[in-house]
Amino acid sequence: MLDTPNEQKTQLSELGEFALINRLTSSIELKNDSSLTGVGDDAAIIDHGKNETLISKDLLIEGVHFDLAYVPLKHLGYKAVVVNISDIYAMNGTPSQVLVGVAVSSRFPVEALDEIYEGMLLACKRYGVDLVGGDTTTSTSGLLLSVTAVGYVKKGEAVKRSGSAPTDLLVVTGDLGAAYMGLQVLEREKVAFKSNPNLQPELQGHEYVLERQLKPEARKDISDLLKSLKVKPSSMIDISDGLSSEIMHLCKGSSLGCTIYEDKIPMDPQMMRLAEEFGINPITAVLNGGEDYELLFTISIEDYDKIKHNPSLTAIGHITEDKPIQLVTKAGQAIELEAQGWTSFQEG
Template sequence: MANESNTPKRTDVNTLGEFGLIDHLTQRFPLHHRSSVKGIGDDAAVIDHQGAFTVVSTDMLVEGIHFDLMYTPLKHLGYKAVVVNLSDIYAMNAIPQQIMVSVALSNRYSVEAMEELYEGIRTACSVYNVDLIGGDTTSSPKGLVISVTAIGKGHKERLTYRNTAKVGDLICITGNLGAAYMGLQILEREKQIYLSDPELQPTLEGHDYLLERQLKPEARKDMIEAFAKADLVPTAMIDISDGLGSELFHIAKQSGVGVLLEESGVPIHEDAQFQAIDFNMDPITVALSGGEDYELLFTVDPKDLDKVKYMADIYIAGEIVPAEDGVKLNSKGGKLHDITAQGWKHFDPSKN
């Protein structure tokens, strides 16, 4: 007979009800900011930003489209759901301060499962110093849906948009690209192997960096702080969530400019390069069309070159050119290629 003490506790969410579940999951979320006048518990949250510009962004994650729970721990999922939204606020050169989280879940999710999800949310709130101030829960006929709204503030003269890049500006990229996508490829490969033979154990050793970039990404809060310290205001900025190529097209289209990207200037992590080659993929293609890196792509006026070149983890990767020159990649071999904005297609079988 099985030892009942080893059986995980499972509490049906219906035993708590909607408001009971909200109270249960959010009771350990203290407010960090005086600007959070009213948090959870009323019809709406109240935020006092004392005259500063309020910046709001929202994003939704859908089970089977944006995440696969076969290899995504719920705690990691909660953390990532917050981070991907905070990244949008940082991409405006603003500081996030509050989030709202809405969840739709089917009856296969227990209270304990939701506790795991919200523990990841709580950890992200602590790491990035943001307040959970509200949200909603509802039932779903199938699976799990998470919607997060991030709210931040920024000073009018420092807010950075996508449509303000100028010809002659330098193109800069933070961190490195491609690792998150290669982490996903490894997880998808091991999933398929497991489905074909459940007796086989996954082979994940040696891929820690790639897997962490996929399962637990980080937003570049440090870069926004570095910009402020260096008194640097980018001329345009966007976060790299859908692949570098797609983000370059956003800036080019909205600013009415062209792009000349130097392949030699695109930072790709060594592990991502080796894994791409192992999967018969071109590393630069992975960087351009992969996704979920959550690094920052930004442009700066050439007069700010001295500020940028001495900042850590920033790479100068090209130049903004006239619109008629198009969006081009100058390969390491010296040939110009058109960049195509394929964007990020979650779990697209053609990319496996």
């Protein structure tokens, strides 16, 4: 498989996602004037005249990112589009097009692809984007979706992962951790169904967390909201891998640290109740769960008054000159956070 089979082989599981990305992309140099930014942010920025084009790309793989035992195909198509255009919003941009790649094995009938496309087109309609291309092919096993989202932003208005300054406030939209608890509910019902296929799934009362997991929405509203509040974020990212990883990306982007406060983090009561039921600390769902597709951004401390009463926005901490990225727990203890991202290579 390798040209040099006798050389040292590092297992992927030894590295983890972020070290691997660094390794693979460190030698990349941008050569075209139009490539304003490349790898290392939610989307690439490309200069094409009066606006800047934004492009993002994500893969969703059966058995890794979703389990068809409990994810309806229409929802899957919807989610595949949403998670990509979320990357465009995270750059302060407006999504305008998507390209979709679908690979399926022969176990899928045509109607399965119909449903996936139906979901993708529903998301396109909801967010005002056009599906402009892609590729459909066979796979030897399972289903794979690859979506590329294209958007635009006025010249100079893209908000990157870098750009924050010491004393900037860290702000999140919505609430966090619910998508992860939705996944726990689905996993529990799957196990119950396996042991007794006649059982009806117990999903009632869990609608919010299930919707957050199965049919997430991207924060289309935040760019306009911030404009109306006259606030310009200094850096921004969407929360796909969990708050912990995303905060690290922002801090790394500006070579700074931060302190966040557990008691400030917005959580939905249904999520907290379920966390208790499952014996999971809610802060763990928030930090490491992911898939919330909320936005995390930094603003100047002088803008705090403009956002403090807005129900969609919550300040959860601040950027610091010092490097540690720390969480102050409800008990007042300061804990240093560690990177997560995927580590599923161990399982595969």
